Amino acid sequence: xxxxxxxxxxxLKSALQAQTYTDTDNxxxxxxxxxxxxxxxxxxxxxxxxxxxxxxxxSGSMALRSKVRQLVMLQTVKTTEFLQLYxxxxxADCTPLVVKGYVCRSLYPQPDLRLxxxxxxxxxxxxxxxxxxxxxxxxxxxxxxxxxxxxxxxIPFRKTGSPLYIxxxxxxxxxxxxAYGNWNSFFTDVFDNAVMxxxxxxxxxxxxxxxLICHAFKHFIHSGFGIRQVCDIVIYANAYGAQxxxxxxxxxxxxxxxxxxxxxxxxxxxxxxxxxxxxxNYPAGWSACSQDETNMLADMLSGGVFGGSTMSxxxxxxxxxxxxxxxxxxxxxxxxxxxxxxxxxxxLQSRYPYLEKKPYLLPKAWASRAMTYAKxxxxxxxxxxxxxxxxxxxxxxxxxxxxxxx
Amino acid sequence: xxxxxxxxxxxxAGDTILVPVGKxxxxxxxxxxxxxxxxxxxxxxxxxxxxEEIVAKxxxxxxxxxxxxxxxxxxxxxxxxxxxIID
Numbered sequence: 001x002x003x004x005x006x007x008x009x010x011x012l013k014s015a016l017q018a019q020t021y022t023d024t025d026n027x028x029x030x031x032x033x034x035x036x037x038x039x040x041x042x043x044x045x046x047x048x049x050x051x052x053x054x055x056x057x058x059s060g061s062m063a064l065r066s067k068v069r070q071l072v073m074l075q076t077v078k079t080t081e082f083l084q085l086y087x088x089x090x091x092a093d094c095t096p097l098v099v100k101g102y103v104c105r106s107l108y109p110q111p112d113l114r115l116x117x118x119x120x121x122x123x124x125x126x127x128x129x130x131x132x133x134x135x136x137x138x139x140x141x142x143x144x145x146x147x148x149x150x151x152x153x154x155i156p157f158r159k160t161g162s163p164l165y166i167x168x169x170x171x172x173x174x175x176x177x178x179a180y181g182n183w184n185s186f187f188t189d190v191f192d193n194a195v196m197x198x199x200x201x202x203x204x205x206x207x208x209x210x211x212l213i214c215h216a217f218k219h220f221i222h223s224g225f226g227i228r229q230v231c232d233i234v235i236y237a238n239a240y241g242a243q244x245x246x247x248x249x250x251x252x253x254x255x256x257x258x259x260x261x262x263x264x265x266x267x268x269x270x271x272x273x274x275x276x277x278x279x280x281n282y283p284a285g286w287s288a289c290s291q292d293e294t295n296m297l298a299d300m301l302s303g304g305v306f307g308g309s310t311m312s313x314x315x316x317x318x319x320x321x322x323x324x325x326x327x328x329x330x331x332x333x334x335x336x337x338x339x340x341x342x343x344x345x346x347x348l349q350s351r352y353p354y355l356e357k358k359p360y361l362l363p364k365a366w367a368s369r370a371m372t373y374a375k376x377x378x379x380x381x382x383x384x385x386x387x388x389x390x391x392x393x394x395x396x397x398x399x400x401x402x403x404x405x406x
Numbered sequence: 407x408x409x410x411x412x413x414x415x416x417x418x419a420g421d422t423i424l425v426p427v428g429k430x431x432x433x434x435x436x437x438x439x440x441x442x443x444x445x446x447x448x449x450x451x452x453x454x455x456x457x458e459e460i461v462a463k464x465x466x467x468x469x470x471x472x473x474x475x476x477x478x479x480x481x482x483x484x485x486x487x488x489x490x491i492i493d
Contacts, residue, residue, distance in 0.1 A: 046418070053419040065419060069437075072418045073425045080414065080427040112416060161432070 001294075004034045005301050009227075009272045011035065012044060015051040016231060016274045018109035024055040032057060036064065038301070042226045046072050046113040074163050075112040079105070081164040082119050085138050086200065094130045095201050096121035097194055099172070099211060103202050104232040107239050114228075118156070118165040124191055125170055132168070140166060172211060173218070176346075178325040180218050186210065186252055205240040210249045212236060216265065217258045221324050221404070222317040223395070224303030234269035234280075241280030250286055260403040263290035268297055291402055299398055312387035315373075318343075319392035320399060327405035342366055407451050411491050413438065415448060424448070434489070443468070443478050451492070457483060 007027060014021040027035075039048040049068045052058060082102060089095055101116040108114045123131045132149070135141075140157040149155060154169045175181045187207060195204045203211060212233045219225035237244065253259040266282065267290040269275030277287070303313060326332065345359040352365040399405045412428035422445045424438035440448060446467060447460055454460050457479055464475040486492045 050419055069418050069421070069423065072416060073423065076414055076416055076425040077427050077431060080412075084428070110417070113418075 001297070002301075004031060004038060005297075007031065008035050008038050008048070008301070011048050011051050012227065012231070013273050015044075015047040015113075016109070016235065019051065020054060021051045024052060024057065027055075027057065029057065042228055042301075043115050043117075044228050044231070046075075046115065047108075050110065050113055071115060072112050075115050078116070078119075078163045078165075079112060081159070081162055082166075085135070085140070085164070085166070088134055088138055089131065092130065092134050094123075094127050094134055096123040096127075096131060096168070097190060098122075098200050098202050099169075099208065100215065100232070102200065103197060103208065104212070104236060106198055107235045114231075118167050120167045120169060122169045122172060122190070128168075128170060135166070135168070140164070173214070178328070179221055179321050180214070180256075183214055183218075183256060186214075205236075205243045206245040206248055209233070209236055209240070209244050210252050213249070213253060213258060213262045213265070214256070217256070217261055220261065221320055221399070223313045223320070223391075224299055226303065227300060230265060230269055230300070231273060233265065234273055234275035237266070237269075237280040237282065238274065238276050241282065244281065246281065246283045246286070250283070257404045259286075260289055260291055261296075263287065264293050264296050264402060266290070268293045268300075272297070295398055295401060299395070313391050315388040316392035316395055319389075320395045323396045323399060323405055332406075407455060407492050409451060409491060410493070411489075413491065415440075415445070438489075444482050447479060447482055 010023070011021045035048065036045065039045040046068050049064065053065065053068075058064070079102065086098070099120045099122060101119045105111045105114045105116060121131075128149070132155075135157050139159045139162070141160070142155050142157045144152060144155050153171045153174045154167050157166045157168060158164070171184045172187050173180050173183045175184055187203075190203050190207055193204045193207065194201050196202075202208060212229070216225040216229040216233065219229070249262075250259060253262045263286050266275055266277075267287070270277060271293065275282075345355045345362045345365075348362070348365050348369070349355045352361075352368070354361055355365055396405075411430040411434065412426065413424040413430060414427050416423050416425050422440040424440065426434040443464065446464065450460065450463050454463060457476075460479045460483075461472070461475045464470065464479065465472065468475070470478075483492065
């Protein structure tokens with residue numbers, strides 16, 4: 001493995017245990033730069049820096065120290081505001097389930113070092129309007145027009161002058177996604193089986209672990225997932241393993257062809273991070289179905305926090321998603337951009353709403369899309385159609401390697 | 407002593423920092439970085455009412471002179487009053 005990746009993972013492992021990483025004598029300045037760059041890609045800079053800030057080579061890095069300070073301070077503000085919002089929702093008997101972000105963060109040695117761009121809340125349909133009302137009273141607002149509230153599965157809310165960003169979900173996955181819309185069926189009774197963790201209502205531990213796996217899996221199918229998601233999953237499993245119905249998680253993963261993916265993810269967690277099989281009650285049988293993690297790990301580390309390290313990579317997600325959908329329909333998964341360049345009308349309706357009533361304008365939408373893509377190609381680095389195809393091809397191979405598609 | 411502003415203490419890469427949150431975000435300037443003694447005083451502030459009580463607490467915890475403890479306490483409380491964090 002690339003030395004930078006090895007160093008990065010070793011430092012991260014120390015960080016997750018609130019330890020200082022001391023084997024820093026032979027790290028050059030150039031390597032430090034690459035490590036911190038990688039840390040930013042994966043949104044784990046404060047964690048990494050916390051583990052190495054005492055290293056003599058970093059004593060002059062005031063800009064970096066200042067940046068980390070700002071990031072953590074911002075996260076502290078976000079967390080505080082989030083808890084204030086949550087308290088208002090609870091007072092109004094409109095308690096959502098909180099997933100991912102806050103719940104995972106609270107398990108880290110220093111929670112505010114684990115950054116979140118947003119916080120996710122799941123609300124039952126019948127409380128949605130009331131929840132939006134409370135959001136507005138708290139100063140949150142959305143750019144999503146009210147008439148789309150009934151059709152969108154998640155609505156993003158921001159507060160002016162605040163870093164708080166909430167994604168309010170009616171379902172955990174977009175129901176109209178052909179690749180993973182049906183995953184919502186695993187979570188239909190989450191409100192009845194919810195648990196309270198540190199005063200916050202959330203999914204029970206079996207559901208939550210499965211959801212974290214699904215979320216990472218969804219991103220893997222798109223353009224990749226990052227090391228922070230592995231950290232969340234292994235920390236969560238370590239903390240709540242004794243309360244997790246592993247058989248249920250395994251069975252559910254098998255249904256969606258995520259069993260090998262998840263087993264390999266846990267293998268990465270054990271080999272490179274802090275996954276403790278015994279502590280987590282991890283079943284031996286699941287280890288047995290993991291694949292060699294080399295390619296998944298390389299894909300993860302090169303992809304950034306949600307596989308979005310370059311535009312080419314992001315564009316490759318159209319091909320991998322199409323491959324998964326094709327496989328679900330019993331068709332052979334291809335690597336071509338044809339379906340991506342000329343998608344059907346229903347795939348483009350959210351971006352081009354006129355297609356709903358006028359599907360015959362589909363060629364116009366294709367042309368508009370092609371022009372937008374051409375503009376992006378001209379204006380951004382790391383964005384080329386040829387690269388997208390290459391990346392897409394290798395990522396489809398990954399989907400086959402980890403038995404997600406045939 | 408009553409703390410008038412919303413500040414949360416965080417340890418970030420060796421520094422102890424008071425992070426303004428809530429409404430304090432809008433009316434605070436500068437960065438509050440605490441040294442070891444200041445951190446100790448901050449942690450005990452809600453339970454102590456007077457400067458003398460704080461000095462006594464420091465003397466229980468640290469091997470310093472009465473004079474030094476009183477000087478550090480006065481200096482830190484002065485800064486907190488200047489920033490309107492306490493009365």
